[in-house]
Amino acid sequence: MVEKFKGNKLDPTQVLILGFASVIFIGAILLNLPFASITGKSIGFLDALFTSTSAVCVTGLVVVDTGTYWTAFGKTVILILIQIGGLGFMTMATLFAIVLGKRTSLKERLIMQEALNQNTLSGLVRFTQYILIGTLVIEGIGAILLSTRFIPQLGLSKGLAFSIFHSISAFCNAGFDIVGGGVSLIPYVSDPVVNITIMLLIIFGGLGFPVIVELIRTRNFKKISLHAKIVLFMTALLISMGFFAFMALEWNNPNTIGELDFGSKVLASAFQSVTPRTAGFNTIEMSQLTNASKLLTIILMYIGGSPASTAGGIKTVTFGVILFTIISVIKGKEDTELFGRRLSRFAVNRALTLGVVGMGLIIFITMALTISDGGFTFMEVLFEGVSALGTVGLSLGITSKLSELGKVIIIIAMFIGRLGPLTIAFALATQQRKNKGTIRYPEEKIIVG
Amino acid sequence: MVEKFKGNKLDPTQVLILGFASVIFIGAILLNLPFASITGKSIGFLDALFTSTSAVCVTGLVVVDTGTYWTAFGKTVILILIQIGGLGFMTMATLFAIVLGKRTSLKERLIMQEALNQNTLSGLVRFTQYILIGTLVIEGIGAILLSTRFIPQLGLSKGLAFSIFHSISAFCNAGFDIVGGGVSLIPYVSDPVVNITIMLLIIFGGLGFPVIVELIRTRNFKKISLHAKIVLFMTALLISMGFFAFMALEWNNPNTIGELDFGSKVLASAFQSVTPRTAGFNTIEMSQLTNASKLLTIILMYIGGSPASTAGGIKTVTFGVILFTIISVIKGKEDTELFGRRLSRFAVNRALTLGVVGMGLIIFITMALTISDGGFTFMEVLFEGVSALGTVGLSLGITSKLSELGKVIIIIAMFIGRLGPLTIAFALATQQRKNKGTIRYPEEKIIVG
Numbered sequence: 001m002v003e004k005f006k007g008n009k010l011d012p013t014q015v016l017i018l019g020f021a022s023v024i025f026i027g028a029i030l031l032n033l034p035f036a037s038i039t040g041k042s043i044g045f046l047d048a049l050f051t052s053t054s055a056v057c058v059t060g061l062v063v064v065d066t067g068t069y070w071t072a073f074g075k076t077v078i079l080i081l082i083q084i085g086g087l088g089f090m091t092m093a094t095l096f097a098i099v100l101g102k103r104t105s106l107k108e109r110l111i112m113q114e115a116l117n118q119n120t121l122s123g124l125v126r127f128t129q130y131i132l133i134g135t136l137v138i139e140g141i142g143a144i145l146l147s148t149r150f151i152p153q154l155g156l157s158k159g160l161a162f163s164i165f166h167s168i169s170a171f172c173n174a175g176f177d178i179v180g181g182g183v184s185l186i187p188y189v190s191d192p193v194v195n196i197t198i199m200l201l202i203i204f205g206g207l208g209f210p211v212i213v214e215l216i217r218t219r220n221f222k223k224i225s226l227h228a229k230i231v232l233f234m235t236a237l238l239i240s241m242g243f244f245a246f247m248a249l250e251w252n253n254p255n256t257i258g259e260l261d262f263g264s265k266v267l268a269s270a271f272q273s274v275t276p277r278t279a280g281f282n283t284i285e286m287s288q289l290t291n292a293s294k295l296l297t298i299i300l301m302y303i304g305g306s307p308a309s310t311a312g313g314i315k316t317v318t319f320g321v322i323l324f325t326i327i328s329v330i331k332g333k334e335d336t337e338l339f340g341r342r343l344s345r346f347a348v349n350r351a352l353t354l355g356v357v358g359m360g361l362i363i364f365i366t367m368a369l370t371i372s373d374g375g376f377t378f379m380e381v382l383f384e385g386v387s388a389l390g391t392v393g394l395s396l397g398i399t400s401k402l403s404e405l406g407k408v409i410i411i412i413a414m415f416i417g418r419l420g421p422l423t424i425a426f427a428l429a430t431q432q433r434k435n436k437g438t439i440r441y442p443e444e445k446i447i448v449g
Numbered sequence: 450m451v452e453k454f455k456g457n458k459l460d461p462t463q464v465l466i467l468g469f470a471s472v473i474f475i476g477a478i479l480l481n482l483p484f485a486s487i488t489g490k491s492i493g494f495l496d497a498l499f500t501s502t503s504a505v506c507v508t509g510l511v512v513v514d515t516g517t518y519w520t521a522f523g524k525t526v527i528l529i530l531i532q533i534g535g536l537g538f539m540t541m542a543t544l545f546a547i548v549l550g551k552r553t554s555l556k557e558r559l560i561m562q563e564a565l566n567q568n569t570l571s572g573l574v575r576f577t578q579y580i581l582i583g584t585l586v587i588e589g590i591g592a593i594l595l596s597t598r599f600i601p602q603l604g605l606s607k608g609l610a611f612s613i614f615h616s617i618s619a620f621c622n623a624g625f626d627i628v629g630g631g632v633s634l635i636p637y638v639s640d641p642v643v644n645i646t647i648m649l650l651i652i653f654g655g656l657g658f659p660v661i662v663e664l665i666r667t668r669n670f671k672k673i674s675l676h677a678k679i680v681l682f683m684t685a686l687l688i689s690m691g692f693f694a695f696m697a698l699e700w701n702n703p704n705t706i707g708e709l710d711f712g713s714k715v716l717a718s719a720f721q722s723v724t725p726r727t728a729g730f731n732t733i734e735m736s737q738l739t740n741a742s743k744l745l746t747i748i749l750m751y752i753g754g755s756p757a758s759t760a761g762g763i764k765t766v767t768f769g770v771i772l773f774t775i776i777s778v779i780k781g782k783e784d785t786e787l788f789g790r791r792l793s794r795f796a797v798n799r800a801l802t803l804g805v806v807g808m809g810l811i812i813f814i815t816m817a818l819t820i821s822d823g824g825f826t827f828m829e830v831l832f833e834g835v836s837a838l839g840t841v842g843l844s845l846g847i848t849s850k851l852s853e854l855g856k857v858i859i860i861i862a863m864f865i866g867r868l869g870p871l872t873i874a875f876a877l878a879t880q881q882r883k884n885k886g887t888i889r890y891p892e893e894k895i896i897v898g
């Protein structure tokens with residue numbers, strides 16, 4: 001043991017995984033305490049673990065209704081877990097180090113780098129400060145805007161609690177709500193202030209801090225980095241295409257937006273386009289969507305938000321690189337080109353691999369759920385699996401009815417989904433990487449496709 | 450127009466696409482003739498086109514029951530279309546050229562190369578002879594084996610017709626049957642001769658001629674090419690894993706194999722593992738499978754058979770390269786290594802792109818079907834879409850109930866599925882490839898995932 005710590009045998013990704021697992025475990029113990037539940041009885045460890053994982057992994061899938069099941073203590077624990085998960089466990093650790101006056105060591109910064117997926121070591125400490133201040137400012141503004149609706153409606157203390165909880169939950173892309181009754185934000189489907197505030201919080205949270213910081217510093221689209229260009233372009237593309245597609249597919253559906261007035265139809269379609277990436281709130285009943293809209297939601301959940309953000313999924317940049325690679329292949333070009341820049345083979349390979357691994361995980365988790373919970377339709381378990389892997393939190397209503405094995409599968413999916421398939425893969429491969437051989441096999445041609 | 454032919458503006462892939470389209474069109478006209486239908490009335494052009502596309506693309510999805518709807522003339526047309534599709538339109542053209550004594554030109558051989566996906570130009574004419582002789586020999590042996598069951602059961606002429614039809618249909622991975630009643634091979638679920646003969650025909654057809662020829666020439670696994678090694682390894686892996694998975698998932702399902710004796714359970718599970726890649730016969734009722742088995746079937750249909758064979762799908766080699774690439778990434782290795790060989794970046798990129806494009810096509814076609822045919826469950830349209838794109842022909846029973854738009858979508862899916870997404874993509878990109886610029890954009894780093 002001493003040997004292990006002394007020798008620094010754990011690499012950053014392993015520390016990250018153990019860190020997340022520890023926070024989830026502590027959260028589960030706290031939520032399992034009798035006074036966390038309004039019934040005064042312990043919820044049971046599996047459901048406590050499920051809720052804690054869902055909070056730390058900012059997913060939002062719930063086995064009990066957050067608003068009515070948990071006490072103030074339980075809700076506070078969940079909110080803290082969301083904030084820790086959203087900011088990222090390792091960012092928090094580094095922040096504590098700064099606050100306590102300790103200099104951050106190279107190793108701590110390396111861990112940070114892994115947590116934030118940043119390319120350079122320099123400026124990581126300052127970057128961390130940006131994150132903390134930025135998060136507090138944005139969540140503060142969000143809470144103030146929401147309080148203009150919640151305080152008049154619910155009174156000062158409850159209204160304030162509502163505003164803070166939902167602002168944090170939205171910016172962290174957590175999707176937990178305390179509205180009660182398991183209806184998410186359906187009661188606010190026509191409220192422009194709540195809708196627009198929550199949507200902006202989700203979008204900012206899902207853009208990722210590197211892009212937000214760059215946007216504040218540089219206001220000229222032509223001058224920003226390729227990374228920020230792809231993030232902004234893909235985000236705008238996905239939101240606008242999702243918006244028009246949802247409106248077209250649901251326009252006449254009486255169970256969703258069919259009976260709403262024009263303004264509410266626009267608002268609900270916009271919200272429905274933003275929330276799968278990867279917030280998890282909903283203002284219309286998900287199970288009532290047409291199959292086409294459900295599939296569209298699944299695609300958006302798979303793609304998710306942007307790198308180094310609070311969002312999940314394979315990420316906008318990954319999807320953008322795949323999209324532009326396919327376009328390049330169709331155009332017969334060797335390189336993946338976008339915005340007048342060429343991408344490295346490594347980036348292209350990594351994006352394609354991530355896309356395929358993401359699909360593979362969806363198939364694996366869905367297959368497991370069809371076996372563990374055979375009573376549900378295929379769409380229901382597919383939707384649930386993608387939602388868990390993308391840390392989205394939308395559901396067709398089966399979460400609380402899952403079998404014990406089904407719950408364990410979703411817990412695993414949320415954990416893998418949050419830490420990223422490749423992070424886990426790399427952590428597993430540390431030994432091999434360290435002993436990386438110098439032998440290179442001869443190349444041989446094959447017929448592909 | 451003259452200019453176009455003189456200037457050789459059409460490249461091999463475009464000739465291939467136009468050739469296939471022409472054969473399909475001629476087939477549709479023939480099947481649309483009143484005396485092709487047993488009713489004596491024309492079936493209507495859309496259904497004739499559907500049937501012709503299904504036959505030429507060796508898919509096997511049908512809007513009418515082949516055995517009872519078509520006259521002997523209609524069945525013969527279908528069988529010829531299957532044989533043309535199975536051997537490949539361009540192979541046929543080159544064969545005619547040889548038979549008629551004409552020397553094959555470089556251009557014809559280039560077209561052949563495209564059709565067979567071969568790496569070298571040399572020996573293509575001899576290779577074509579192998580194909581013709583090999584096909585006739587294998588289909589002949591298959592027909593003789595099947596006739597030992599069909600002739601005693603149905604009499605000489607009908608038994609012989611049955612044997613020839615199903616032998617060709619199986620080797621070409623077409624999946625058309627003339628058993629009647631739309632039951633495919635369900636009546637023969639417990640017949641070892643029919644099952645094993647059909648399975649072997651499917652497997653040989655799906656291995657691809659390059660591998661069959663290599664197997665005949667070289668009988669030492671260590672000495673064969675990397676391509677053949679991957680094909681044989683992946684085929685064995687997929688069949689054995691599929692076999693055990695189906696047996697486990699369906700063991701207690703009374704609507705499929707639950708009530709069968711042990712031997713029939715083994716036979717049915719083996720058949721169920723072989724047929725999705727990409728034959729399309731079935732010996733149990735597909736719609737009665739568990740959701741887990743349906744998903745497994747979808748995965749096997751997506752993967753399909755091997756390159757340069759009669760099978761569809763993204764191909765075993767593509768899937769193998771993706772699998773080994775992911776393993777290499779997990780191991781932290783830069784190169785994709787398998788069987789002591791290294792793959793070129795180009796092969797890896799092409800495989801990953803094919804995998805992603807295949808997934809994208811499935812999503813696109815399924816989305817279109819959820820819109821055109823909203824009355825079916827998501828699983829039903831997903832299964833149908835994957836079956837069409839993989840040119841498999843299995844169905845949960847919705848083919849004949851599809852809307853007109855739905856039939857058009859399936860026709861397009863079968864055509865795209867047969868000619869390969871990249872073949873079409875390359876054909877579209879000819880102009881760009883010809884005018885390929887020499888400007889290379891500067892490289893810029895981004896954050897992926």
Ligand SMILES: [K+]
Pocket residue numbers: 058059060173174175278279280391392393
């Ligand atoms: K979420």
Ligand SMILES: [K+]
Pocket residue numbers: 507508509622623624727728729840841842
């Ligand atoms: K087929």
